[in-house]
């Protein structure tokens with residue numbers, strides 16, 4: 090169902106909720122790296138709240154940022170194509186293009202894109218896998234580089250997915266048997282494993298098919314619909330015109346000319362030639378009242 | 379010349395002045411919004427990045443659907459007896475679209491780049507398609523209206539040439555309208571995770587298109603009746619009745635499709651089990667069932683008072699539908715809800731006042747309620763038309 094097919098070169102994340110200690114170093118790192126204030130950072134923490142009964146209390150958390158979907162809804166939605174999915178799997182944002190319509194914010198099933206609400210001329214705030222760092226060939230995104238417990242790891246997408254399954258398989262009972270991001274929204278490049286159900290972490294239950302796919306089903310039909318409507322209207326026009334000319338000479342040909350005047354017959358009679366009434370000034374009718 | 383204009387302005391009734399003051403106040407707030415940014419002036423948030431402005435845009439575009447519905451009936455289906463309704467309706471359409479464009483401009487965080495949709499296309503985006511269609515269609519509406527504006531002016535010679543191209547332009551206009559009326563529904567297809575299942579449907583574009591036909595016709599009828607009272611000019615009763623005749627048919631198709639789609643996708647049970655959403659949806663249905671019944675009665679179609687009631691129900695039903703799809707039926711994130719700030723509302727009221735003012739002035743000064751060919755006008759009407767002469 091996805092338009093993008095894997096080329097094996099995509100990057101990806103593996104985020105392990107059992108390792109996250111909610112230190113928020115990743116938030117600071119991202120804020121510094123990308124020069125965005127902390128309140129509109131591209132990454133934030135989802136957490137369960139305190140669970141269980143004293144003394145067996147537990148609280149789980151996980152960093153949360155753009156999933157870099159395989160078939161991203163935001164890319165499909167963006168009016169001006171400011172959001173793009175690259176061959177490396179990164180969903181990038183062109184801040185010189187964005188017109189600030191905020192359609193992407195509604196389109197994203199994970200409610201990822203954030204907005205600089207405080208600015209006079211605001212932009213979208215969204216993780217781009219630190220694409221400018223990656224260009225040197227050996228650096229990794231700031232959040233992954235900073236995380237003290239390796240709760241965020243970064244690498245080839247296929248490796249990340251394999252590692253996610255390996256951890257689940259080799260630690261029976263430790264994780265839920267679900268790699269979040271593997272099928273969500275048609276598959277993503279960010280994989281999560283967690284000891285608790287993802288709903289408890291506040292992750293949305295995204296469908297397996299990306300809404301972008303259904304969107305394309307309709308928008309790709311547009312030229313066909315346009316052509317069909319135009320051709321249909323033209324043929325209706327010509328058919329009725331021809332018919333009218335054949336039956337009552339002169340009537341119907343002078344379209345755009347005055348043929349109105351109140352029609353005696355009630356109801357709509359499609360295709361019937363209208364008797365040409367003497368012009369009755371509308372203004373005069375209004376004055377009767 | 380200047381003195382004449384001043385005298386003319388002085389002769390206008392108090393209603394125009396009140397509208398002008400409201401418009402000026404609202405538009406000043408709009409100026410402040412452009413300066414200060416969205417965060418300080420609106421209640422929009424990450425959970426609700428769209429608000430009352432988008433709901434207004436959707437409703438207004440639906441209301442303006444009369445222009446293309448009527449153009450199709452008159453020019454394409456040759457129902458020439460309806461021709462007298464075309465001009466006022468095209469004007470309503472044009473002013474409607476102008477208001478939508480103004481509000482859309484307010485809604486763009488980067489309004490300084492509004493033209494980017496012209497140079498950076500994303501063919502997958504419903505919003506891209508809507509923007510283009512609205513822009514092109516507005517130019518066609520100006521074209522369709524130009525004979526009214528040019529008549530009695532020194533360029534009246536151009537009218538002949540303009541009218542020669544009416545049919546191709548009308549067909550282009552109807553095609554563009556079909557596209558953007560439906561694309562406004564497509565907008566919400568990608569929002570399936572947020573929009574409640576009662577509204578989300580693959581048929582959204584069809585629903586939006588059909589309901590815009592009903593809303594457009596209702597607007598023509600309501601407009602004719604109101605201008606009968608305000609401007610003492612209106613449509614012939616039979617024309618109005620004939621327009622109303624279409625409404626029950628359109629509404630029946632719409633309601634059958636809407637409820638039928640719920641049945642097919644196995645969502646019919648949501649109709650009574652979704653609390654607040656059920657209430658909203660059922661209200662929407664009820665608001666449209668009433669005019670369906672009303673306009674099926676011949677006496678109603680021929681009565682001004684009853685027709686206005688029926689039209690008001692259609693308009694209310696369609697407005698509620700648009701507000702539901704873009705606001706009320708958007709599921710909150712983490713309990714966060716949205717309600718507009720006073721500035722969002724003030725800007726809307728200002729734009730509405732501007733729209734009503736523009737319509738009234740044009741109806742006052744231009745031969746809006748007449749036919750394309752000069753008709754014998756009673757001499758009483760002459761003074762108000764003299765303005766464009768010199």
Ligand code: SF4
Nearest residue numbers: 155156158161163197
């Ligand atoms: S998570 Fe949201 S913002 Fe990120 S790629 Fe997917 S749809 Fe786009």
Ligand code: SF4
Nearest residue numbers: 167187188190191193
């Ligand atoms: S807000 Fe910007 S990035 Fe988002 S859809 Fe609109 S133009 Fe595209």
Ligand code: SF4
Nearest residue numbers: 119216218219230232
């Ligand atoms: S990859 Fe870079 S931009 Fe994305 S959340 Fe991590 S630090 Fe921020």
